[in-house]
Amino acid sequence: MANLSLFDSEEPPQGSASDAARQIEALTAQLRHWEHAYYVLDAPLVPDSEYDRVYQALLALESAHPELVRPDSPTQRVGGAPVSAFEQVTHRVPMLSLGNAFEDDDVHAFERRVRDFGDLPPTQTIQYAVDPKFDGLAISIVYEHGVFVRAITRGDGTTGEDVSSNVKTIKNLPLKLQGKEFPPILEVRGEILMNKADFAAMNARQADAGLKVFANPRNAAAGTIRQLDPRVAAARPLRFFCYGAVIDREFSQRLQTQSAMMNWLKALGFPVSNLSQTAIGAEGLLAYYRDIGRQRASLPFEIDGVVYKVDSFALQENLGFVAKAPRFAIAHKFPPDEVLTTLQNIEVQVGRTGSITPVAKLEPVKVGGVVVSSATLHNLDEIQRKDLRVGDRVIVRRAGDVIPEVLPFDGNVRGADSIAFVMPDHCPVCGSAVVKEEGEAVHRCTGGLVCRSQLTQSIIHFAHRKAVDVDGLGDKLIEVLVDKGWVRSPADLYRLTYEQLISLERMGEKSVRNLLDALEQSKSTTLARLYFGLGIRHVGEATARDLASAFPVPAQLMDATEEALMEVNDVGPVVARSIVQFFRSADNRKVVEDLVNPEGIGMRWPVVSQESALAADHAFAGKTFVLTGTLSAYSRDEAAAIILERGGKVSGSVSKKTDFVLAGESAGSKLQKAGQLGVTILSESQFQSMI
Numbered sequence: 001m002a003n004l005s006l007f008d009s010e011e012p013p014q015g016s017a018s019d020a021a022r023q024i025e026a027l028t029a030q031l032r033h034w035e036h037a038y039y040v041l042d043a044p045l046v047p048d049s050e051y052d053r054v055y056q057a058l059l060a061l062e063s064a065h066p067e068l069v070r071p072d073s074p075t076q077r078v079g080g081a082p083v084s085a086f087e088q089v090t091h092r093v094p095m096l097s098l099g100n101a102f103e104d105d106d107v108h109a110f111e112r113r114v115r116d117f118g119d120l121p122p123t124q125t126i127q128y129a130v131d132p133k134f135d136g137l138a139i140s141i142v143y144e145h146g147v148f149v150r151a152i153t154r155g156d157g158t159t160g161e162d163v164s165s166n167v168k169t170i171k172n173l174p175l176k177l178q179g180k181e182f183p184p185i186l187e188v189r190g191e192i193l194m195n196k197a198d199f200a201a202m203n204a205r206q207a208d209a210g211l212k213v214f215a216n217p218r219n220a221a222a223g224t225i226r227q228l229d230p231r232v233a234a235a236r237p238l239r240f241f242c243y244g245a246v247i248d249r250e251f252s253q254r255l256q257t258q259s260a261m262m263n264w265l266k267a268l269g270f271p272v273s274n275l276s277q278t279a280i281g282a283e284g285l286l287a288y289y290r291d292i293g294r295q296r297a298s299l300p301f302e303i304d305g306v307v308y309k310v311d312s313f314a315l316q317e318n319l320g321f322v323a324k325a326p327r328f329a330i331a332h333k334f335p336p337d338e339v340l341t342t343l344q345n346i347e348v349q350v351g352r353t354g355s356i357t358p359v360a361k362l363e364p365v366k367v368g369g370v371v372v373s374s375a376t377l378h379n380l381d382e383i384q385r386k387d388l389r390v391g392d393r394v395i396v397r398r399a400g401d402v403i404p405e406v407l408p409f410d411g412n413v414r415g416a417d418s419i420a421f422v423m424p425d426h427c428p429v430c431g432s433a434v435v436k437e438e439g440e441a442v443h444r445c446t447g448g449l450v451c452r453s454q455l456t457q458s459i460i461h462f463a464h465r466k467a468v469d470v471d472g473l474g475d476k477l478i479e480v481l482v483d484k485g486w487v488r489s490p491a492d493l494y495r496l497t498y499e500q501l502i503s504l505e506r507m508g509e510k511s512v513r514n515l516l517d518a519l520e521q522s523k524s525t526t527l528a529r530l531y532f533g534l535g536i537r538h539v540g541e542a543t544a545r546d547l548a549s550a551f552p553v554p555a556q557l558m559d560a561t562e563e564a565l566m567e568v569n570d571v572g573p574v575v576a577r578s579i580v581q582f583f584r585s586a587d588n589r590k591v592v593e594d595l596v597n598p599e600g601i602g603m604r605w606p607v608v609s610q611e612s613a614l615a616a617d618h619a620f621a622g623k624t625f626v627l628t629g630t631l632s633a634y635s636r637d638e639a640a641a642i643i644l645e646r647g648g649k650v651s652g653s654v655s656k657k658t659d660f661v662l663a664g665e666s667a668g669s670k671l672q673k674a675g676q677l678g679v680t681i682l683s684e685s686q687f688q689s690m691i
């Protein structure tokens with residue numbers, strides 16, 4: 001459990017017992033405070049990762065000083081105290097917590113413990129029942145003679161609150177069981193949660209109505225279950241997943257395994273996740289962990305890990321319990337996707353179109369499984385809305401592959417000397433004025449290609465794989481070329497000389513030759529790539545393709561009016577204006593002219609655009625042809641080429657999908673087949689008039 005310690009060292013802190021006692025007391029008080037907010041108020045004060053970090057630190061201290069473990073320590077006791085507004089009910093069988101695994105090693109250690117305590121030979125494989133770890137709240141539901149009678153929260157594990165009237169409103173919970181195969185008293189256990197989408201919609205409604213919004217679906221579900229008015233719960237989208245039951249000896253002997261019990265519960269009408277499975281051995285557990293981890297972001301509900309349970313009831317019984325958790329089960333947690341850290345600085349970056357983006361420099365933290373040390377803050381409005389300042393404690397969130405997001409932390413304590421971020425009024429790179437256009441959120445440097453940063457970014461864009469694609473021309477090298485003053489426009493790339501390049505540090509003869517070759521090769525491109533590579537604001541790859549077919553000659557694009565541009569697919573007034581503005585600059589026009597001038601740099605592209613424009617609206621477009629017999633004016637290949645040029649397809653055999661059969665002299669069986677299937681038959685002269 002490296003990197004979870006509260007202390008820098010991975011060793012349990014040394015020092016006198018009284019130091020340890022004081023630390024234990026401090027950590028306990030801290031955890032208690034957070035638990036109250038989390039379990040009782042349903043409003044967490046810190047991200048779970050922060051709670052877990054301190055909890056692990058307490059655990060480490062306690063294991064170094066077992067004599068200091070107090071029976072009511074957070075490591076020994078489940079959950080929070082029950083709330084008095086509800087009737088308190090003692091659980092017939094306590095509701096426990098689960099031990100945690102964070103790393104693969106912890107899972108292997110779990111299996112070793114199962115083997116040791118279960119007295120199993122090293123060769124025996126162990127089967128487990130595996131589930132997602134639903135991130136909701138635990139509930140115990142009692143059925144008598146197949147009818148719902150009571151639902152009780154976990155509470156402190158021994159005593160919970162009777163929240164029957166709220167739980168009864170959950171739509172996917174059976175109030176009456178199916179079939180007859182159940183004991184007279186059946187207690188099922190599971191998790192109440194809210195789907196992510198339902199949660200977002202509910203929170204939006206709450207906000208609109210000026211009511212309490214919840215931090216996450218778990219807290220929303222827990223808060224809803226402990227509402228005093230069941231009508232409130234009925235109006236909120238709660239769901240239930242069953243993950244176990246308390247059953248008597250007769251049934252446990254009949255069922256024998258956790259997985260058989262889950263199938264039985266499903267048959268009684270309980271909602272069981274279809275992600276629940278069985279797995280063999282620690283390797284099987286880890287494979288399941290990774291599989292569910294990949295699905296996590298796309299699941300409709302939140303999970304914070306997976307749960308492994310020894311499948312055999314007999315073995316479960318042998319294994320028994322530790323303080324507050326069974327020894328036969330463990331929760332394997334996913335890396336946290338929300339972590340507390342410090343906002344150390346806010347820097348600005350100048351992008352290709354002059355956009356000035358504030359970037360958060362963070363004290364590095366591991367979140368979503370990767371180390372994050374900087375994150376975009378997008379724009380000034382965003383910083384003001386979140387009220388972020390340098391020195392603040394902040395939350396970094398990174399779910400799945402999403403880019404990390406910086407969020408304000410409610411518990412942040414700010415010194416009186418803290419200063420709000422100010423957007424510079426001059427570009428930090430070129431000193432040009434910074435402006436913010438009406439209706440836009442971003443500030444921009446007005447320096448254009450005079451600005452080294454804009455220039456560098458626009459060259460990087462031009463050379464990008466999806467643009468003109470200059471192989472081996474990396475960002476760092478571009479920076480150097482711009483700094484040297486050798487490259488002031490994309491056209492200058494093609495004017496670089498061998499002597500210049502070889503004089504650069506870290507450029508050997510071979511790499512210079514390769515780069516010059518790559519530049520030469522990049523001159524053969526497509527018009528769409530060239531248009532995209534110019535880096536006109538709002539012109540993405542798709543728009544560039546449309547522009548290339550509408551304006552197959554660059555001079556046409558340069559002189560196009562806004563009206564003419566708006567004729568093009570997906571080009572609206574904003575894009576049209578941006579293109580016209582781009583070509584209003586004499587510098588930009590010169591760059592394009594230099595690039596395409598056959599006497600100059602001489603970029604070239606296959607002139608497919610006229611044909612594809614022709615193809616798009618020709619009667620042959622999308623149609624399938626079959627050729628048969630001998631034509632007088634064309635060879636078969638020539639005829640096929642004519643069809644392909646106009647967007648049609650040529651196939652070898654006649655089927656229902658054939659649109660036309662082109663029949664020449666002495667056509668044979670294909671003509672017959674066309675007749676049977678009712679396919680249109682074209683004579684050579686009909687074909688010619690269609691062309």
Ligand SMILES: NC(=O)c1ccc[n+]([C@@H]2O[C@H](COP(=O)([O-])OP(=O)(O)OC[C@H]3O[C@@H](n4cnc5c(N)ncnc54)[C@H](O)[C@@H]3O)[C@@H](O)[C@H]2O)c1
Binds near residue numbers: 034038051079137
């Ligand atoms: N942010 C905070 O301030 C704060 C405070 C207290 C606790 N917490 C969080 O609460 C958790 C600790 O609480 P805990 O004691 O409930 O432990 P736990 O949530 O780690 O594990 C036990 C619980 O897992 C649930 N569970 C979900 N799916 C299950 C399945 N398939 N099978 C069995 N059980 C399943 C059950 O409700 C069970 O009670 C930690 O994640 C901690 O971060 C956060």
Ligand SMILES: [Zn+2]
Binds near residue numbers: 350428432445453
């Ligand atoms: Zn600038």
